[in-house]
Amino acid sequence: MSDQIRFTLNETDLPKYWYNVLADSPIPPAPVLHPATFEPVTPDFLLVLFPMALILQEVSTERYIEIPEAVREIYKLYRPTPLVRARRLEQALDTPAHIYFKNESVSPSGSHKPNTAIAQAFYNKTAGTKALTTETGAGQWGSALALACNFFGLDLEVYMVRVSYDQKPYRRIMMETYGAQVYASPTERTGFGRSVLAQDPKSPGSLGIAISEAVEVAATSGGAKKYSLGSVLNHVLMHQTVIGEEALKQMDLAGEYPDVVIGCVGGGSNFAGIAYPFLRQNLKDGQRARLLAVEPTAAPSLTRGVYAFDYGDTAKMAPIVKMHTLGHSFVPPSIHAGGLRYHGMAPSLSALCNAGYIDAIAVPQVATFEAAVTFARAEGILPAPESAHAVRVAIDEALDAKAKGEKRVILFNLSGHGHFDLAAYQAYLHGQLEDYVYPAQAVQEAMKELPQVEMAAI
Numbered sequence: 243m244s245d246q247i248r249f250t251l252n253e254t255d256l257p258k259y260w261y262n263v264l265a266d267s268p269i270p271p272a273p274v275l276h277p278a279t280f281e282p283v284t285p286d287f288l289l290v291l292f293p294m295a296l297i298l299q300e301v302s303t304e305r306y307i308e309i310p311e312a313v314r315e316i317y318k319l320y321r322p323t324p325l326v327r328a329r330r331l332e333q334a335l336d337t338p339a340h341i342y343f344k345n346e347s348v349s350p351s352g353s354h355k356p357n358t359a360i361a362q363a364f365y366n367k368t369a370g371t372k373a374l375t376t377e378t379g380a381g382q383w384g385s386a387l388a389l390a391c392n393f394f395g396l397d398l399e400v401y402m403v404r405v406s407y408d409q410k411p412y413r414r415i416m417m418e419t420y421g422a423q424v425y426a427s428p429t430e431r432t433g434f435g436r437s438v439l440a441q442d443p444k445s446p447g448s449l450g451i452a453i454s455e456a457v458e459v460a461a462t463s464g465g466a467k468k469y470s471l472g473s474v475l476n477h478v479l480m481h482q483t484v485i486g487e488e489a490l491k492q493m494d495l496a497g498e499y500p501d502v503v504i505g506c507v508g509g510g511s512n513f514a515g516i517a518y519p520f521l522r523q524n525l526k527d528g529q530r531a532r533l534l535a536v537e538p539t540a541a542p543s544l545t546r547g548v549y550a551f552d553y554g555d556t557a558k559m560a561p562i563v564k565m566h567t568l569g570h571s572f573v574p575p576s577i578h579a580g581g582l583r584y585h586g587m588a589p590s591l592s593a594l595c596n597a598g599y600i601d602a603i604a605v606p607q608v609a610t611f612e613a614a615v616t617f618a619r620a621e622g623i624l625p626a627p628e629s630a631h632a633v634r635v636a637i638d639e640a641l642d643a644k645a646k647g648e649k650r651v652i653l654f655n656l657s658g659h660g661h662f663d664l665a666a667y668q669a670y671l672h673g674q675l676e677d678y679v680y681p682a683q684a685v686q687e688a689m690k691e692l693p694q695v696e697m698a699a700i
């Protein structure tokens with residue numbers, strides 16, 4: 243085998259289709275329910291928030307959906323992204339394992355998020371939308387949508403979770419540079435934000451609260467604004483599959499096939515992006531890659547949450563979906579992986595995980611940063627704290643292979659860089675980071691607030 247490190251594709255290899263896992267998933271999707279009536283949602287309800295093209299993608303069971311040329315043109319600014327063999331990390335760990343990572347941090351805003359932001363902005367523009375609203379946790383999603391809205395001439399309002407707004411002022415400036423307006427959520431701008439602040443003027447916010455604010459603004463705009471979500475929904479996960487489709491070709495160039503595919507999970511989109519094309523190969527092509535989703539012990543929806551119908555947001559305005567959830571009232575501890583602090587998980591991923599097609603594991607914050615520093619010192623790239631969860635588990639897999647004397651091929655998605663997360667790195671380097679395990683008791687309490695729809699929907 244050669245000593246090649248980077249496996250790159252040409253622009254002409256850029257995928258022409260997104261892969262829709264619903265075509266192959268052995269588990270039929272549960273209905274999406276109206277938050278007030280508990281009846282299956284109608285396109286009319288969704289049309290208040292999304293353009294028709296995205297609603298059709300959300301419910302489509304077509305296996306492949308063509309990527310519009312205008313979207314592919316913008317993808318070309320950073321795609322195909324490199325696949326890298328982390329040889330220096332392998333040497334540092336002295337492992338017989340081969341470690342590969344797909345480097346999504348090379349996008350202009352620094353993560354995988356533009357893969358769907360560009361598509362969503364395109365479909366909104368085509369439908370005549372003038373402005374979008376959204377939430378952002380770590381700021382990665384907000385930056386990506388700000389970038390995309392700028393390219394398509396759309397206005398954008400971003401509701402940024404208060405704790406991230408304070409921890410990451412430079413993300414806000416990046417969004418503003420692209421032309422977006424950014425507000426620390428909870429805000430005084432929405433009825434729901436005001437109600438949260440009335441109860442807790444120092445609320446650190448949560449993704450659930452920020453989603454409620456962004457949805458409220460769009461839903462009460464009389465059609466002037468639509469809403470855009472950076473994860474969880476089927477169409478968002480589907481837009482991310484360009485990652486896995488490219489990775490399949492690149493692993494081929496490397497002459498190997500992964501034994502395990504790893505990605506961190508917040509709402510599930512970057513994991514699905516790399517893993518679903520490999521799942522297709524498992525289901526249809528006789529491959530046997532293990533698919534491993536990694537979440538923080540502080541927000542463990544897959545490993546500790548309950549698989550049930552729940553609201554997508556805290557104010558109960560977003561649709562009810564069947565997913566792994568910690569309860570829609572979940573206000574997570576202020577860990578540094580802001581993008582992984584959501585209470586729920588993408589329905590398709592929840593279902594596949596529940597049925598055993600995908601494995602999940604939770605890792606604590608300090609060990610995650612330890613892995614990030616090991617990776618940075620070996621490979622030179624500072625991972626985003628979210629991505630560092632995948633790095634932790636990739637390293638653990640490599641060490642396990644070493645202990646067992648096995649050659650193992652490991653592929654993980656480096657979903658973003660951590661250049662705006664240096665305060666978190668500083669806290670780690672100064673020994674100021676703490677671990678947090680979300681208590682099982684809190685999950686049980688939150689379950690009392692789940693919508694009682696189980697019987698109605700089955």
Ligand SMILES: Cc1ncc(COP(=O)(O)O)c(C=O)c1O
Nearest residue numbers: 382473508509510511512581658
């Ligand atoms: C760098 C990075 N990776 C991963 C995630 C998690 O989101 P998702 O599970 O949708 O990929 C985020 C979310 O903001 C992120 O910023």
